[in-house]
Amino acid sequence: MYVLKPGIKRDPVRRWALPDRIFFGHGACHILAGVYLAAPPLARFYAERIIPAEGLPGAHVYVTDGRLAFDYHGYSLRTRLLAHHRRGWAARFEGWEGAVAPVDFPLLDTSVLNARRMRGPDQYLHDPVPRARSFIDRVDHADAAGRALRRGLETVGSDT
Structure with a gap:
């Protein structure tokens, strides 16, 4: 798990870099996640978020179809994404727990995001929406999703 150096998230220039x-x-x-859902490359995806227990860091938003998930890692099985996230935060914060909830609010609306302690797109040094679109457009979604599913099947087969 990558850990940011202190102060980067508060420094707009260093964060953008x-x-x-x-x-x-x-x-x-x-x-x-919001940009993904604005023009979804694969059907039936919706957003979920991981909400850490009170006072703990580790919130995360990703998109999923219930089996696959897509986030900054690319595609993976949803169960793997959740296990990886939990392991990473639990290694840094003893007793770390989080709940998964559907996202029932617009992910690109600044006032709605601010009410949930998230930055809106207009609160970064530059507009992150084109950056997210470019990130998403670099992925061959059908191929990457297929690879994630195959890796999941291989793992299940190796457990028996």
């Missing part, structure tokens, strides 16, 4: 995966994995995941 992060590589895409780190930028979207540390504070702009909801922007990536």
Whole structure:
């Protein structure tokens, strides 16, 4: 799990300079999810969020069809994404727990996001929406989703 150096998230210039995966994995995941859903490359995806227990860090927003998930890592099985997220935060914060909930609010609306302690698209150094679109457009979604499903089947087959 990548850990940001202190102060980066508060410094708009340093935050914007992060590589895409780190930028979207540390504070702009909801922007990536919102842009994905604005023009979904695969059908039946919706957003979910991980809400950490009170006072703990580790919130995350991703899109899923219930089996696959897409976030700054690309495609993976939803169960793997959730397990990876939990392991990473639990390794840093003993007793870390989080709940998964459907996202029932617009992911690109600043006032709605601010009410949930998230930044709106107009609150970054530059507009993150084109950056997210470019990140999403670099992916061959059908191929990447298929690979994630096959990896999941291989793992299930190796457990028997």
